[in-house]
């Protein structure tokens with residue numbers, strides 16, 4: 001396990017899928033995203049290395065309803081009893097993970113049957129889990145996070161901002177693959193226009209409050225995150241103006 005900044009841990013034992021983060025706070029620990037199906041034991045072992053028990057898990061936050069983020073949600077809920085939360089609009093995908101579809105691009109439509117078949121394989125099969133509570137943009141959690149609705153990749157995608165600690169947990173609103181910030185992958189982002197607006201919102205509304213950025217995919221950025229976000233916005237909107 002890797003401590004990115006004080007109190008924020010990356011459970012890298014789960015391997016190179018979507019990151020699972022642990023946030024340690026006064027009342028225990030909060031799990032942000034849950035990795036692929038079968039990641040539960042490794043995540044609980046990581047909680048143990050912080051000297052904490054499954055009962056110390058105070059909340060499980062799903063940034064969105066993709067297999068690599070909610071794969072172990074139900075098993076973790078069962079093991080910890082912690083309340084599960086997501087955005088109000090994302091409740092549908094947590095309860096019906098098979099409704100997730102690739103984008104409506106020609107390639108996306110072409111691979112849809114394959115994608116549906118893959119979802120039946122045990123390694124991709126997600127057990128549905130209803131959230132205990134749902135949230136909307138601007139809601140605040142006792143951990144210190146503000147929920148930011150960042151739709152596009154999925155309709156109810158959320159990012160988490162900790163203004164005091166200047167940390168953004170972006171989920172898949174952005175990624176940092178190969179050390180380069182980018183928009184989410186077009187093939188799995190049915191509403192790219194909204195995904196771009198979400199990045200714009202993160203940069204313009206919150207950029208000055210952000211130093212650290214961690215994403216679902218790619219390495220963490222530990223300083224200057226706001227400027228990096230602004231750089232991505234410039235890149236996206238310049239490209240759109242040229243188009």
Ligand SMILES: [Zn+2]
Pocket residue numbers: 018066068069172216217
């Ligand atoms: Zn992902």
